Amino acid sequence: MAGSIRQDSFNRKLALTSVELIKDMGGHATWIDLADFPMPLYNGDLEASQGLPDNAARLQTIFLEHDGLMLASPEYNGFFTPLLKNTIDWLSRPNPEKQNQPRVFNHLVAGLSATSGGRLGGLRGLIPLRTLLSGIGTTVVATQLAVPEAQHKFQGEVLTDKESRDQLANVVKAVLACEIHK
Numbered sequence: 425m426a427g428s429i430r431q432d433s434f435n436r437k438l439a440l441t442s443v444e445l446i447k448d449m450g451g452h453a454t455w456i457d458l459a460d461f462p463m464p465l466y467n468g469d470l471e472a473s474q475g476l477p478d479n480a481a482r483l484q485t486i487f488l489e490h491d492g493l494m495l496a497s498p499e500y501n502g503f504f505t506p507l508l509k510n511t512i513d514w515l516s517r518p519n520p521e522k523q524n525q526p527r528v529f530n531h532l533v534a535g536l537s538a539t540s541g542g543r544l545g546g547l548r549g550l551i552p553l554r555t556l557l558s559g560i561g562t563t564v565v566a567t568q569l570a571v572p573e574a575q576h577k578f579q580g581e582v583l584t585d586k587e588s589r590d591q592l593a594n595v596v597k598a599v600l601a602c603e604i605h606k
């Protein structure tokens with residue numbers, strides 16, 4: 425899943441590369457495009473009157489069918505994106521229509537990645553993202569990847585920079601290898 429829904433998003437391409445690598449390593453992956461799951465900005469009054477948005481409930485179901493999450497997020501002013509924060513906020517809420525449904529984040533293992541045109545490649549945004557996910561019970565693997573100068577590292581839809589691909593493969597490997605007690 426990527427933290428950007430921009431059509432030509434580099435992070436979308438990075439997340440799609442993770443899907444490819446997971447499959448190459450014999451794993452099963454589902455590509456989640458957040459453009460397919462629009463949600464209103466979280467508002468407690470809205471939640472109290474209408475419950476979870478349908479798209480949040482749909483995404484919760486998809487998350488619960490998976491053990492791991494590979495994320496690629498742009499960095500906006502040193503942080504991960506508001507789109508990602510809003511999505512995580514909604515998904516972290518209980519679904520009043522499914523009283524016995526487990527919470528989605530404390531069964532997950534996550535691997536983090538980022539890319540930007542800058543020299544740090546979005547690295548700063550991964551720090552608060554790691555803090556957030558760890559705080560809601562997700563096991564975030566230590567290995568991560570930030571790809572600087574994105575405009576030189578992709579050709580078309582493909583991450584072509586070998587060093588970045590190898591490091592992304594290491595993140596994917598760590599997620600696939602990580603077992604957590606549910």
Ligand SMILES: Cc1cc2nc3c(=O)[nH]c(=O)nc-3n(C[C@H](O)[C@H](O)[C@H](O)COP(=O)(O)O)c2cc1C
Pocket residue numbers: 428429430432433434435436497498499500501502503539540541542543544545546574
């Ligand atoms: C509001 C805003 C703030 C940004 N701040 C940063 C930043 O702090 N560091 C950085 O490397 N890039 C920053 N950028 C540039 C984005 O990381 C860059 O446009 C990136 O390609 C966006 O991701 P995407 O291609 O996946 O949509 C910022 C962009 C926007 C719109």
